[in-house]
Amino acid sequence: MKIKTILILVIALSTISCNDYLDLRPPNGTVRQEFWKTKEDVQAAVIGIYSEMVSNQDFAERLFIYGELRGDMVIPGQNASDNQIFLNTTNILSTNALTDWGMFYRIINFCNTVIDLAPQVLEEDPTLDEEELEGYLSEALAIRAYLYFTLAKTFKDVPLKLDATLNDNDNFQIPTSSQEEVFLQVIEDLNQAEEYSISDYGNLAENKGRITTYAINAMQADAYLWLNDFTNALDATNKVIESGNFELIPASNSWFGTVFGEGNSSESIFELQFSDENLNSFINVFLQRAEYRASSRAVTEVFGIDRQNPENQDIRGERASIVASGAEIYKFIGLNSEQRKTTTTSNTHWFFYRYSEVLLMKAEALNELNRGEEAIAIVEEIREIREAIEITELNPAANDKTSISDYILAERSRELAFEGKRWFDVLRVARRDNYARLDLILSMALSSAPPNQQQSILNKLQDPNSHYLPINQNELYTNKQLVQNPFYN
Incomplete structure (x- = not known):
């Protein structure tokens, strides 16, 4: 009924x-x-x-x-x-x-x-x-x-x-x-x-697929950044962080499949819930028709390529966000780091907000409030857990607001590609x-x-x-x- x-x-x-x-x-x-x-x-x-x-x-x-x-x-x-x-x-x-x-x-x-x-x-x-x-x-x-x-x-x-x-x-x-x-x-x-x-609906799918207190807090932080209200943006991010309900998953072979292939992970705040009964169009637009491709900058600069050591890779890069050889956008069509989804299993969620973005919004607010050292620490924390490679590292001074802003933008391009x-x-x-x-x-x-x-x-x-x-x-x-x-x- x-x-x-x-x-x-x-x-x-x-x-x-x-x-x-x-x-x-x-x-x-x-x-x-x-x-x-x-x-x-x-x-x-x-x-x-x-x-x-x-x-x-x-x-x-x-x-x-x-x-x-x-x-x-x-x-x-x-x-x-x-x-x-x-x-x-x-x-x-x-x-x-x-x-x-x-x-x-x-x-x-x-x-x-x-x-x-x-x-x-x-x-x-x-x-x-x-x-x-x-x-x-x-x-x-x-x-x-x-x-x-x-x-x-x-x-x-x-x-x-x-x-x-x-x-x-x-x-x-x-x-x-x-x-x-x-x-x-x-x-x-x-x-x-x-x-x-509501902060908890009592089950995982609804906590990730419906509006919760924390999804609202993430949206508030985002909107406050556009209004240049950095104090309220910072407060909104702290509500999510201090809830203790979210965490970054350590790097592993299963990281991509857990966060993106399956969805609704501990890194998720709000995701649009596609399923086998309600498939998305991603396989078509990113693979079969390939209407969109990753730019050369995304492939070579954003994630970086260590030509001396091919094993030295940012976990967000190859077979996570992209497949470099064909400039393929992989994030929404991969089941895991080895296998793509199919036209009948194209159910990857659309990610409105993830925990890492809340951390990076906090870094942006801190930087604009002249707390650059704290902002840099957040970026470095994310880079470490994602195994970002040295070639993409920047070293802004704690009082150089412009350089820190560039560092945060660069890290957002990798994390939220x-x-x-x-x-x-x-x-x-x-x-x-x-x-x-x-x-x-x-x-x-x-x-x-x-x-x-x-x-x-x-x-x-x-x-x-x-x-x-x-x-x-x-x-x-x-x-x-x-x-x-x-x-x-």
Whole structure:
């Protein structure tokens, strides 16, 4: 009965016109009239949010695209589409299908629907208590926050819709809110979600695959770093660290298979749970069609190659993140360090946050708070346990904030390779202090841009508005309140 209820609700929420603004408009009355009577309805609606992220295989791939394709560790493969190539080479138009944000707003509306309608079930079903309701609201608030956070990092100014779209009479003419306004709303949602949050669901899969207190803390730290609020970022990371629920796994032949091949390890905080019943598209895009490949920089510089001693390897490199011989992105298709998954077992999770990233966010906050020695110690701890090789080691002085920042960025590129982080990491650091480190973005472009396009790309990237994607032309046509990013006018 529980599964049937979930499926009915997901189908009901999915019956939405593709031509309406934000792709959010459901048929009149369906959601309100047929559901929201029992606590099982609330549970089904929340599970439906996760289900939408898993069942829409494009969702995880889009997170990869937005975080990696404009960086310096991924290049288009031989079967890449024009849209993928144009995004990689900063030749982006508002007609590019990859600028369509519809899937994000669709899931946001699922979250809004839970936030708006779930509380009324308290009056309908006496078996639903306040604490249980708050747990469900925490999940919806946190996922909504994550989606808006991603949109604001990608597009800068975006429409901020905080109520559910329930019928055809709702207002769909919504202007954009500034990136800062969106970030502040993200923090507000996360703080409320933390207040309501659950720290332990009682089983491993839910503790890793659903929103917990610690997933919220990781998101808070991330958002605070973008707001340059380093004290609160540090506090958020310490909540995760001091919980004692997470640890880095010592290097071994089984490390990759445990963390990535199987998933839900002690290094995991929040993972999108693909399974044999709900496969991902990674085998196709990283292997069979090879739409994306690791850049030469990723292969040779990020992980390093010890030509004198081939056995001296960073455990995150060969047969973990990459297969160097073909520039293959291996992280999402490997079962272990010897064997790939298949089209029928392509179930590697998408990693929203891992413990190592929380440690590196702490290092970033410490460095910005002029506690460089502590920041360096964290980087060195991670490098030691991952068996990073000497050629990739830097030796910044404890008072050299810029060099320490570069060291942290370099270590993030190794630790979080291809996890949708690289472009956002560099952009976050580059934009501080009125783009004092614009050089980071320019040098990143130079390392991967085709030689005949380098100057054109550099000229474009001088304009900070070019660091964000355009609003898709279909959205501009449908919603007259939207104003295009000026770089694309």
